[in-house]
Amino acid sequence: MASAMQDLDQFVREALSRGCSRASIDKALTDAGWAPEQTQAALTGYADVAFPVPVPRPRPYLSAREAFLYLVLFTTLYLSAYHLGELLFELINRSFPGIVSSYENGNPKNIRWSIATIVIAFPVFLLVSAKIGRELKQQAIKRQSAVRRWLTYLTLFVAAIVLIVDLITLVDSLLSGEITMRFVLKVMVAAAIAGTIFGYYLRDLRRDEASP
Structure with missing residues (x-):
């Protein structure tokens, strides 16, 4: 499961870096069978800001x-x-x-x-x-x-x-x-x-x- 989520995160990062829109990424992942919650979590992991490469958001950690x-x-x-x-x-x-x-x-x-x-x-x-x-x-x-x-x-x-x-x-x-x-x-x-x-x-x- 962890490996699958890493693959999803890597795919989203790569797609964003190539200039793909969030809507198109969401549709591609949905068509591939990913759950909406997983897709949304992966997309919201990167800030929607103007920058040459995807900017990751801070993520929760367990202490x-x-x-x-x-x-x-x-x-x-x-x-x-x-x-x-x-x-x-x-x-x-x-x-x-x-x-x-x-x-x-x-x-x-x-x-x-x-x-x-x-x-x-x-x-x-x-x-x-x-x-x-x-x-x-x-x-x-x-x-x-x-x-x-x-x-x-x-x-x-x-x-x-x-x-x-x-x-x-x-x-x-x-x-x-x-x-x-x-x-x-x-x-x-x-x-x-x-x-x-x-x-x-x-x-x-x-x-x-x-x-x-």
């Missing part, structure tokens, strides 16, 4: 520091989201107690642990997110970071699975006639958290793909 920042960012996001849901579930259990064990009606230890996690993890998420945001404004090419894309798609996948399972659980309960206020509120909490994360990172990914 240990970048991987560290994104791993901290998404780990604290997952911790914050999970424990926010856990905290709200426990509060719902307390507000709508059932004829069940005291553990299922709201465990104080779980509530304390969730609050402690959110108090620490969420501010770290905000700080790291702000730092990364400043760097992206200064160097837009970093939006194309491989580690950023992989973790963003992983987050979209997790959020989508949560939403799908949430809806399946809701439909199953509707069909069985076992709907309670406590259950409905928990479904709404899970959907709200997962849906917010999914929507935010989907828009963020679209901005990444729209950037040159």
Whole structure:
């Protein structure tokens, strides 16, 4: 795969150096069977400026520091989201107690642990997110970071699975006639958290793909 992309990049460079238009290069590659995303990525790798030879654009690169920042960012996001849901579930259990064990009606230890996690993890998420945001404004090419894309798609996948399972659980309960206020509120909490994360990172990914 890497060799094929190198061949594509070399072809685009050679075609541009011979004065071929970008439209004609795009058509030739499309006719040859290259995917539009691959063709566009190869063409945008060179700046559209007047110069005797093709001028390459700066390209994203992976660094240990970048991987560290994104791993901290998404780990604290997952911790914050999970424990926010856990905290709200426990509060719902307390507000709508059932004829069940005291553990299922709201465990104080779980509530304390969730609050402690959110108090620490969420501010770290905000700080790291702000730092990364400043760097992206200064160097837009970093939006194309491989580690950023992989973790963003992983987050979209997790959020989508949560939403799908949430809806399946809701439909199953509707069909069985076992709907309670406590259950409905928990479904709404899970959907709200997962849906917010999914929507935010989907828009963020679209901005990444729209950037040159």
